[in-house]
Amino acid sequence: MVLIAVEALRHSYRIGGGLVWALDGISLNIEQGDFVAVMGASGSGKSTFMNILGCLDRPAEGSYRLDGIDVGRLRQDALATIRNRSIGFVFQSFNLLPRTSALENVELPLVYRRMRAAERRRRALSLLEKFGLADRASHTPAELSGGQQQRVAIARALVTEPLVLLADEPTGALDSQTGQEIMAIFRRLNGEGLTIVLVTHEPEVAANAGRIVTFRDGRMVADHPATQHAWHSGSQGRLSLVYNAQ
Amino acid sequence: MRAHRLRSALTMLGIIIGVAAVVVMMSIGNGARERVAAQIRSLGTNLISVTPGSARMGSVQLGSGAAPRLSEGDAVAIESEIPGVIVAVPLLYSRAQFTVGNSNWQGVLRGVTPSYFIAREWAVMAGREMIWEDDRRAANVVLLGTTMREKLFGHADPVGALLRIRDVPFTVIGVLERKGQSVWGDDQDDVALVPITAARRQFVGTSRANPWQVHNITVKFAEGVSAEDTMAAVHDLLRQRHRLQPGQEETIMVSNLAEAAEVEETATRAVSLLLLTVASVSLVVGGIGIMNIMLVTVTERTREIGLRLAVGARQRDILTQFLVEAITLALMGGILGVSIGIMAAAAIGTFAQWPVVIDLSAVLLAVSFAACVGVFFGYYPARKAARLQPIEALRTE
Numbered sequence: 001m002v003l004i005a006v007e008a009l010r011h012s013y014r015i016g017g018g019l020v021w022a023l024d025g026i027s028l029n030i031e032q033g034d035f036v037a038v039m040g041a042s043g044s045g046k047s048t049f050m051n052i053l054g055c056l057d058r059p060a061e062g063s064y065r066l067d068g069i070d071v072g073r074l075r076q077d078a079l080a081t082i083r084n085r086s087i088g089f090v091f092q093s094f095n096l097l098p099r100t101s102a103l104e105n106v107e108l109p110l111v112y113r114r115m116r117a118a119e120r121r122r123r124a125l126s127l128l129e130k131f132g133l134a135d136r137a138s139h140t141p142a143e144l145s146g147g148q149q150q151r152v153a154i155a156r157a158l159v160t161e162p163l164v165l166l167a168d169e170p171t172g173a174l175d176s177q178t179g180q181e182i183m184a185i186f187r188r189l190n191g192e193g194l195t196i197v198l199v200t201h202e203p204e205v206a207a208n209a210g211r212i213v214t215f216r217d218g219r220m221v222a223d224h225p226a227t228q229h230a231w232h233s234g235s236q237g238r239l240s241l242v243y244n245a246q
Numbered sequence: 247m248r249a250h251r252l253r254s255a256l257t258m259l260g261i262i263i264g265v266a267a268v269v270v271m272m273s274i275g276n277g278a279r280e281r282v283a284a285q286i287r288s289l290g291t292n293l294i295s296v297t298p299g300s301a302r303m304g305s306v307q308l309g310s311g312a313a314p315r316l317s318e319g320d321a322v323a324i325e326s327e328i329p330g331v332i333v334a335v336p337l338l339y340s341r342a343q344f345t346v347g348n349s350n351w352q353g354v355l356r357g358v359t360p361s362y363f364i365a366r367e368w369a370v371m372a373g374r375e376m377i378w379e380d381d382r383r384a385a386n387v388v389l390l391g392t393t394m395r396e397k398l399f400g401h402a403d404p405v406g407a408l409l410r411i412r413d414v415p416f417t418v419i420g421v422l423e424r425k426g427q428s429v430w431g432d433d434q435d436d437v438a439l440v441p442i443t444a445a446r447r448q449f450v451g452t453s454r455a456n457p458w459q460v461h462n463i464t465v466k467f468a469e470g471v472s473a474e475d476t477m478a479a480v481h482d483l484l485r486q487r488h489r490l491q492p493g494q495e496e497t498i499m500v501s502n503l504a505e506a507a508e509v510e511e512t513a514t515r516a517v518s519l520l521l522l523t524v525a526s527v528s529l530v531v532g533g534i535g536i537m538n539i540m541l542v543t544v545t546e547r548t549r550e551i552g553l554r555l556a557v558g559a560r561q562r563d564i565l566t567q568f569l570v571e572a573i574t575l576a577l578m579g580g581i582l583g584v585s586i587g588i589m590a591a592a593a594i595g596t597f598a599q600w601p602v603v604i605d606l607s608a609v610l611l612a613v614s615f616a617a618c619v620g621v622f623f624g625y626y627p628a629r630k631a632a633r634l635q636p637i638e639a640l641r642t643e
């Protein structure tokens with residue numbers, strides 16, 4: 001079943017006097033249960049694409065259907081509801097609320113669902129437990145390591161039981177060891193049936209995905225299953241296929 | 247908010263001052279209103295005071311000797327000829343020296359008729375009342391106000407005691423109930439009352455030109471009778487009796503005592519107006535302070551707003567959040583202001599001897615003012631926050 005259907009997506013930014021097309025005609029279907037890694041050089045439009053998938057931004061042209069809903073036509077409040085119910089977003093910089101406990105951070109999306117406090121707490125706690133943070137529930141982000149903060153952020157993204165987890169360079173701010181721990185979580189979640197779209201420029205990270213799509217200058221230049229291949233970008237930005245032993 | 251305690255406190259300053267001013271203003275206003283009401287009650291209701299001379303009377307006029315004097319005949323005429331008048335009491339005043347044993351005091355002596363106690367609704371607390379027999383006999387009897395009684399006799403029972411007024415012996419027949427302070431600030435209980443006949447014979451009625459002269463006529467009219475009509479009737483009657491030509495200089499002053507008491511209230515009204523100005527200015531300044539701080543907060547927390555939007559907050563959720571913050575700031579200022587206002591009002595009551603009445607309605611009004619300021623001045627920053635686009639908000643540093 002197709003969960004995400006993107007058709008001739010274009011998006012531009014106004015820089016100085018002119019327009020820069022950050023996305024220049026992306027068409028892509030993502031199946032329910034897929035684990036997709038989006039790769040590409042810096043500035044190739046990966047974040048722009050993710051922001052549109054996450055309903056944080058609207059495409060200038062083209063269509064985006066999420067679970068059959070034409071998201072491009074929705075009004076602000078309806079988009080807020082989609083963000084709240086269907087999408088879990090994980091950021092490179094965690095984006096946790098400072099001076100707010102891990103538990104309250106995880107509860108936040110449920111607050112906007114007008115859920116009872118006790119139920120919110122129960123759900124948030126069980127997710128923190130799942131990610132090994134039960135004893136950190138009352139800690140503020142400043143009292144947590146980067147890896148712990150990102151796990152709290154993942155718990156926050158999942159507490160609403162979204163249709164898809166979107167992650168824009170979730171390991172970008174972490175050392176490789178911790179990054180691998182985060183990726184282990186992603187693999188586990190995908191194993192439980194969660195659809196994941198992940199942006200990264202690290203081949204080791206992308207290697208965890210089931211499918212790798214590559215962007216260049218706002219276009220999709222490759223789309224491969226990752227069980228056979230991983231992308232490695234050379235020093236001149238040249239792309240070469242490398243066999244992935246895993 | 248809690249992260250910037252000093253900043254919040256400074257922001258609230260305007261609200262604090264404004265709300266405190268509202269509380270003080272209302273306390274003083276209520277106190278003044280209640281005092282005036284009490285004073286009118288103590289004065290006796292439906293009273294008109296008639297005195298010789300006019301409001302424009304100056305020393306020149308006094309010197310001319312042309313001013314006709316009020317007489318006991320005038321009082322009799324007012325009482326018998328003007329419908330609606332219950333009593334018209336002639337009064338004589340004098341300062342006098344009072345002597346008990348070897349001790350002397352200066353005090354106010356008033357010559358009155360028994361009708362005076364009806365007019366002033368003034369009852370006797372101990373001893374007996376003044377009766378017409380005292381008046382007819384010009385008896386050397388005296389009724390004391392509570393202050394006078396305390397001065398002369400302390401806590402001893404003065405009824406039946408002998409007292410000398412300007413060396414003339416008088417018998418104390420009773421003590422009057424306490425009246426308290428008058429509108430004009432003097433102690434109404436610091437007085438001794440004797441029959442007007444006795445006063446005239448012993449002290450004041452010696453003018454050969456006008457042996458029946460009185461200093462004042464206090465007129466009490468019936469409930470339901472118009473004060474203006476009665477005043478006009480008294481005025482016409484006296485002009486006629488004193489043969490004043492139309493257009494001739496006004497020489498008799500007829501005034502409504504209750505109104506005079508109310509005029510006194512204008513002093514506190516002026517203070518209230520001043521405080522109202524302070525309150526409005528402070529509340530507006532406080533409101534602008536809140537708006538300013540909220541705009542700063544929204545800018546500082548743009549990323550947080552972006553995150554909230556990203557996890558599903560709707561525009562109205564963000565609007566509500568920042569409005570609540572603005573109102574909280576305003577209400578905290580309001581509550582602080584109420585506390586300071588109550589303390590200030592109490593201090594004014596103690597040190598300036600002003601009557602203050604602090605009631606719940608003043609507190610509620612002041613706090614709801616503060617809340618309104620919070621809503622009004624918090625709305626624009628809150629709307630600004632709510633209208634942020636998620637991606638742009640998230641991108642800011």
Ligand SMILES: Nc1ncnc2c1ncn2[C@@H]1O[C@H](COP(=O)(O)OP(=O)(O)O)[C@@H](O)[C@H]1O
Pocket residue numbers: 013014015020021022040041042043044045046047048049641
């Ligand atoms: N807010 C923005 N304003 C202007 N240009 C932008 C903005 N965001 C991205 N761009 C431009 O769009 C292109 C794609 O950016 P982005 O989607 O962030 O790429 P990536 O995430 O792959 O590095 C780049 O050329 C970038 O400079």
Ligand SMILES: [Mg+2]
Pocket residue numbers: 046047048
């Ligand atoms: Mg990026």
